[in-house]
Amino acid sequence: MGKIVSNFFISLDGVVESPDKWHFPYFNDEMGAAIQAGMQSAAAFLMGRRLYEEWSAYWSTTEADQDFATFINSADKYVLANTLEKADWTNTTVISGDVAAQVRELKERTDGDIQMSGSATTVRWLLAEGLLDELNLLVHPIVVGQGKRLFEGTATHSLKLTRSETFRTGVLHLTYVPDAS
Numbered sequence: 001m002g003k004i005v006s007n008f009f010i011s012l013d014g015v016v017e018s019p020d021k022w023h024f025p026y027f028n029d030e031m032g033a034a035i036q037a038g039m040q041s042a043a044a045f046l047m048g049r050r051l052y053e054e055w056s057a058y059w060s061t062t063e064a065d066q067d068f069a070t071f072i073n074s075a076d077k078y079v080l081a082n083t084l085e086k087a088d089w090t091n092t093t094v095i096s097g098d099v100a101a102q103v104r105e106l107k108e109r110t111d112g113d114i115q116m117s118g119s120a121t122t123v124r125w126l127l128a129e130g131l132l133d134e135l136n137l138l139v140h141p142i143v144v145g146q147g148k149r150l151f152e153g154t155a156t157h158s159l160k161l162t163r164s165e166t167f168r169t170g171v172l173h174l175t176y177v178p179d180a181s
């Protein structure tokens with residue numbers, strides 16, 4: 001059975017929007033290794049409609065010599081969207097209708113991790129539905145001050161820290177799972 005693993009670049013004040021504007025000064029080999037490990041464990045990739053639209057427009061036209069472009073273009077991708085009728089990006093399936101039931105079935109038939117990057121709205125929904133298995137945060141030592149935050153307007157969800165690592169840049173790599181106790 002697969003598990004859904006969500007990954008975020010996040011600022012100290014919880015901002016996940018536009019990491020391209022604040023993340024790169026903190027990227028190093030340690031972070032690259034953490035991202036690579038996630039790619040290697042991925043049996044599939046899950047995203048919301050907005051991320052799908054952004055990434056399909058960019059990554060499907062990016063040169064294959066970039067590791068992430070090779071990974072994401074060849075990966076099985078699933079888009080949670082009731083407003084997207086078809087997906088043209090290679091290996092992409094749209095999940096609509098009874099999304100929760102279909103995601104449960106996807107987890108049942110997947111051997112390995114179903115990775116996510118971004119898609120804060122989708123992660124909040126997955127957590128509320130009891131479908132999120134792991135949340136990996138790369139917490140950057142910067143206060144961005146504005147932008148969409150990972151947990152805006154959500155119910156209370158108890159999480160349990162299962163792993164932590166501090167990178168030389170001051171970035172914290174934190175892994176949480178839903179706390180069932």
